[in-house]
Amino acid sequence: MMEDVTCKLLVIGAGPGGYVAAIRAGQLGLDTVIVEGQYHGGTCLNVGCIPSKAIIHAADEFEKATHFAGESEIGVMASKPEIDFAKTLAWKDGIVKRLTGGVGMLLKKNKVRAISGWATFVDGKTVDVKENGETYRIRAENVVIATGSVPVELPFLKFGDNVISSTEALALSAPPKTLAVVGAGYIGLELGIAFAKLGTKVTVVEAMDKILPLYDKELTRPVEKTLKRLGVEVLLGAKAKGASKKGLDIETAKGEAETVKAEKILVTVGRAPKTEGWGRDKLVLDMAGKFIQIDDQCKTSMSGVYAIGDVTGEPMLAHRAMAQGEMVAEIIAGHNRSWDKRAIPAVCFTDPEIVSVGLSPEEAKAQGEVKVQNFPFSANGRAMSMEAEDGFIRIVARADNNLVLGVQAVGKGVSELSTAFGLAIEMGATLDDIAGTIHAHPTLGEAFQEAALRTLGHALHI
Amino acid sequence: MGEHVIKLPDVGEGVAEAELVEWLADIGANVREDEVIASVMTDKATVEIPSPVEGKIIWRGGEIGEVLAVGSPLVRLEVDGAGNVKPGDAAPAPAKTDPQPAKEEKPKSAKAEPAGKSDKPKTNGAANGAAAPAPVGAPRKEGEKPLASPAVRKRAADAGVDLRRVPGTGPAGRITHEDLDAFFASDGEAAVARGTGYVRNTSVKDIPVIGLRRKIAEKMEAANNRIVPITYVDEVDVTALEDLRAELNKSRKEGRPKLTILPFLMRAMVKAVSEQPHLNAIYDDEADVIHQHGGVHIGIAAQTPNGLMVPVVRHAEARDIWDCAAEMARLSEAAKDGKASRDELSGSTITITSLGAMGGIVTTPVINHPEVAIVGVNKMQILPRWNGTEFMPRKVMNLSSSFDHRVIDGWDAAVFVQRLKSLLETPAMIFIEN
Numbered sequence A: 001m002m003e004d005v006t007c008k009l010l011v012i013g014a015g016p017g018g019y020v021a022a023i024r025a026g027q028l029g030l031d032t033v034i035v036e037g038q039y040h041g042g043t044c045l046n047v048g049c050i051p052s053k054a055i056i057h058a059a060d061e062f063e064k065a066t067h068f069a070g071e072s073e074i075g076v077m078a079s080k081p082e083i084d085f086a087k088t089l090a091w092k093d094g095i096v097k098r099l100t101g102g103v104g105m106l107l108k109k110n111k112v113r114a115i116s117g118w119a120t121f122v123d124g125k126t127v128d129v130k131e132n133g134e135t136y137r138i139r140a141e142n143v144v145i146a147t148g149s150v151p152v153e154l155p156f157l158k159f160g161d162n163v164i165s166s167t168e169a170l171a172l173s174a175p176p177k178t179l180a181v182v183g184a185g186y187i188g189l190e191l192g193i194a195f196a197k198l199g200t201k202v203t204v205v206e207a208m209d210k211i212l213p214l215y216d217k218e219l220t221r222p223v224e225k226t227l228k229r230l231g232v233e234v235l236l237g238a239k240a241k242g243a244s245k246k247g248l249d250i251e252t253a254k255g256e257a258e259t260v261k262a263e264k265i266l267v268t269v270g271r272a273p274k275t276e277g278w279g280r281d282k283l284v285l286d287m288a289g290k291f292i293q294i295d296d297q298c299k300t301s302m303s304g305v306y307a308i309g310d311v312t313g314e315p316m317l318a319h320r321a322m323a324q325g326e327m328v329a330e331i332i333a334g335h336n337r338s339w340d341k342r343a344i345p346a347v348c349f350t351d352p353e354i355v356s357v358g359l360s361p362e363e364a365k366a367q368g369e370v371k372v373q374n375f376p377f378s379a380n381g382r383a384m385s386m387e388a389e390d391g392f393i394r395i396v397a398r399a400d401n402n403l404v405l406g407v408q409a410v411g412k413g414v415s416e417l418s419t420a421f422g423l424a425i426e427m428g429a430t431l432d433d434i435a436g437t438i439h440a441h442p443t444l445g446e447a448f449q450e451a452a453l454r455t456l457g458h459a460l461h462i
Numbered sequence B: 001m002g003e004h005v006i007k008l009p010d011v012g013e014g015v016a017e018a019e020l021v022e023w024l025a026d027i028g029a030n031v032r033e034d035e036v037i038a039s040v041m042t043d044k045a046t047v048e049i050p051s052p053v054e055g056k057i058i059w060r061g062g063e064i065g066e067v068l069a070v071g072s073p074l075v076r077l078e079v080d081g082a083g084n085v086k087p088g089d090a091a092p093a094p095a096k097t098d099p100q101p102a103k104e105e106k107p108k109s110a111k112a113e114p115a116g117k118s119d120k121p122k123t124n125g126a127a128n129g130a131a132a133p134a135p136v137g138a139p140r141k142e143g144e145k146p147l148a149s150p151a152v153r154k155r156a157a158d159a160g161v162d163l164r165r166v167p168g169t170g171p172a173g174r175i176t177h178e179d180l181d182a183f184f185a186s187d188g189e190a191a192v193a194r195g196t197g198y199v200r201n202t203s204v205k206d207i208p209v210i211g212l213r214r215k216i217a218e219k220m221e222a223a224n225n226r227i228v229p230i231t232y233v234d235e236v237d238v239t240a241l242e243d244l245r246a247e248l249n250k251s252r253k254e255g256r257p258k259l260t261i262l263p264f265l266m267r268a269m270v271k272a273v274s275e276q277p278h279l280n281a282i283y284d285d286e287a288d289v290i291h292q293h294g295g296v297h298i299g300i301a302a303q304t305p306n307g308l309m310v311p312v313v314r315h316a317e318a319r320d321i322w323d324c325a326a327e328m329a330r331l332s333e334a335a336k337d338g339k340a341s342r343d344e345l346s347g348s349t350i351t352i353t354s355l356g357a358m359g360g361i362v363t364t365p366v367i368n369h370p371e372v373a374i375v376g377v378n379k380m381q382i383l384p385r386w387n388g389t390e391f392m393p394r395k396v397m398n399l400s401s402s403f404d405h406r407v408i409d410g411w412d413a414a415v416f417v418q419r420l421k422s423l424l425e426t427p428a429m430i431f432i433e434n
Helices: A016-027 A042-047 A051-070 A085-109 A186-197 A217-229 A316-332 A361-365 A380-384 A414-427 A431-435 A444-457 B101-117 B120-130 B150-159 B175-185 B211-226 B239-250 B261-275 B321-335 B409-424
Strands: A004-013 A032-036 A113-116 A116-123 A126-131 A134-145 A149-150 A178-181 A199-207 A233-236 A239-243 A247-251 A255-260 A263-265 A271-273 A306-307 A346-347 A353-358 A372-376 A392-397 A404-409 B001-005 B016-022 B037-041 B046-050 B055-060 B066-070 B073-079 B227-238 B283-284 B287-293 B298-304 B306-311 B350-355 B373-386 B390-404
Touching: A004 A016, A004 A113, A004 A316, A004 B227, A016 A032, A016 A042, A016 A085, A016 A149, A016 A316, A032 A134, A042 A051, A042 A085, A051 A186, A085 A113, A113 A126, A134 A316, A134 B373, A178 A186, A178 A247, A178 A255, A186 A199, A186 A217, A199 A247, A199 A255, A217 A353, A217 A404, A239 A263, A263 B239, A306 A316, A353 A414, A353 B298, A361 A372, A361 A392, A361 A404, A372 A444, A372 B037, A380 A444, A392 A431, A392 A444, A404 A414, A404 A431, A414 A444, A414 B350, A431 A444, B037 B073, B150 B175, B211 B306, B227 B298, B239 B261, B239 B390, B239 B409, B261 B350, B261 B373, B261 B409, B298 B321, B390 B409
Parallel strands: A004 A032, A004 A134, A032 A113, A134 A306, A178 A199, A178 A263, A199 A233, B298 B350, B350 B373
Antiparallel strands: A116 A126, A126 A134, A149 A271, A239 A247, A247 A255, A346 A353, A353 A404, A372 A392, A392 A404, B001 B073, B016 B037, B016 B066, B037 B046, B055 B073, B227 B390, B283 B287, B298 B306, B373 B390
């Protein structure tokens, strides 16, 4: 049986971009339908941000307890910890369930009609949704494509058996004894470090000559230190060649063939936009490389067809998608909006964490004269009292008027400071604004103020 | 190959017609499905019209500014497959609605405006008070994003204000809420950079438009509303004419006026209109009659302390060059003193306008309604001109002439000006009778 649905706005994909667009559209009184083929919350809530952070937290706690086995510098003594990983997974799944359930509730609360099923375009205004053998035809005045992204598969390391993507890595019944991670980007290192803390022997294989290629050496050095401490072997300049029974075949930087012993091989070489499988061939969309091309209002080359989130380009981050989703809903409701954000924060939940908001020193230098200074946590009282002296906060500012262009930080728990960094840049803060704001003592955040003072030439505590 | 006609869709409740404001695709262009091809404006909003199909534009239903009825054909596309037009169907008639109603509304809104503007000085006063803070920070470079907090950005977007137009007084040129307040209060006039010592002058002096000014205004309005002018400019080499003029002035008899270039032009015009009598005429457009005059009554636009006046040298065809000069001198004196009679200020059949040294290089003279032609004299200059072998210093001058295109064709206008040019360039011709 065929049920026809018509609506003002149809959102395809209920990931962070899609569901936010739908909720905001609902708030604005738009007749909205959202179609999701898998699960509410998309990659982020189900197989990305949230579950990985749960596993990382469990690994951190386990490592902390391990650290206390026998003697510790701070005097805490405990017996050797054990982990019931099945319980860890159940706990993680519980969080995911609560959050995805929450998304469903929020959609309902805002009178968004949620349809589960796989959407395929018929034309720019019409979509067929298949669910349990039934087909709905949905006609919409406006369509938002929010289909997200999927892990990139290497042709010589197809997913299956012991070759896994991040999705499977978050659902392993037990930490593997040995794990080879292909790709030292943030996903690979976040998971690699977590498993290392859970007792897995981890080897990271990276084709480039440094880990976390998107960040500068200064920022990645504390992470390198942790990898060393945890016994994670990092093979730089090495190329993965294929999987065998023993593990991962590689070609080392010297060009020698070797095999990395690995029970599981985690391939984290990036994510690719999901541009296939939903009838893109029925549309006439201009592409920007492998992504759907959008303008500053997330409009595609087709009238009334919008695209948001990972399918539209880098950075593939949930909070970018959410901001786009909110904006698109308002545009469709007739508001005058366009993408005017100054910065999209990026956080790496490695140990220690890395945050980057706004321009890096290199990017900023390309635009004009800049001042760059950092303040190390080794001179911060709170950091010392937390055994978290590794890392620093660094500010990049315009030389002529002290406008803050970028803030980077590496250190324990600095992900939470991204809020302050983002706010400063979005508000157009200058060094004097940050230096003139009282930062609570004793906190890690004081290093932000001190970094500003240092850039101005009068840091107090260094 | 088929043909697909896109009709102007119903663009809003109760909207029967819409004005075409933009074409986004040319004839011959290939458009894709859902590509926007045109924008139309109703009194409510501007609406983009996308193409529902892929195809090549072969016909467009109007030019920008035309008012189209909802349902009338907007575009014809050549498409693969059958299209939506049967082969036998006649080409769609351009079903334009009468543009008159749309035009009639315009004056209304124009008149509403002054009423709204009357409280402007008040708000300006408030703006001055709000615009006190001192400037800080370097000015924004071109193309740089305006610096403002998200709340300020949202407020500006909601008000439809482009923040690039708003001067920021905050650190690093940040636009504050106060800057936005000042911008709104000043009716969107960009505030002048403060701290330079310059102040904004927001005074408005009301000057009633009465008397001669009002008459001039009415006359100009009538000319502009009724006449469809065409202006034609050409350069005249007056070296020979100037030599002759100098010679005549040197040897002139006592009591004769000094000759300017205008008497020569008047005589040249007499000669030219004798060959093109329809240029020396009064067009009564209400009665649909052109009164073609035998007598050449040349109006001479003259600046007086009170404003523009046009005394008339009557029957120039019956005056020699000295007489033309004398009559013109007498009339302009009378006009300047305010002693010119009504008769002396009316009855012209063709007009000359000259600003002498102030004449610029080109003007677009407004025809002295209800005449059909006016000749404008631009300033004379000595300029290098190529004579075929070398550059020579030549005295040259432009004639900028306007004609009522409703009754004078461009060709006739050109012939007339070329005739004047050849007469003035070989001034002896002015004096030779056939």
